[in-house]
Amino acid sequence: MRSSKNIPDTELRKEHISIIQDNSSGISASIKEKIFQPFFTTKPTGSGTRLGLSLSYDIIKAHCGTTQFESTQEGTLFTIALPLS
Template sequence: NGQGIPESIKDKILQPFFTTKPAGEGTGLGLSLSYDIIQAHGGELMIESEVGKGTKFTIILPY
């Protein structure tokens, strides 16, 4: 439902408390917690994004 992630913030989106929402409308913990859980299970989170088109998140977990 988004328009893609600009390169200028792409390296920040997995940091705790980073958000592009106005104050009081989000904590910025969703992606950070998800990333930590994926890593704790030995997995990988891949992000493909193109501004104006959207973003695809791929989660790979080991067997």
């Protein structure tokens, strides 16, 4: 996992970076391109609204930010970058 200690000071002044990591079994390759789509879910019908990642992605994008993720069988790491200015 990255920490702010690994990011040069010049980058810290330009954007805020948040890193969220879990230790799940990861996101399968077959659904990686779908996870930010509205109403996409791997949960059973009637469970949740299916908007969480889609809304988060759109809000971050509206603020000129980026969302990236890396996923392996050991877990998933989301990196969110938002400009400071």
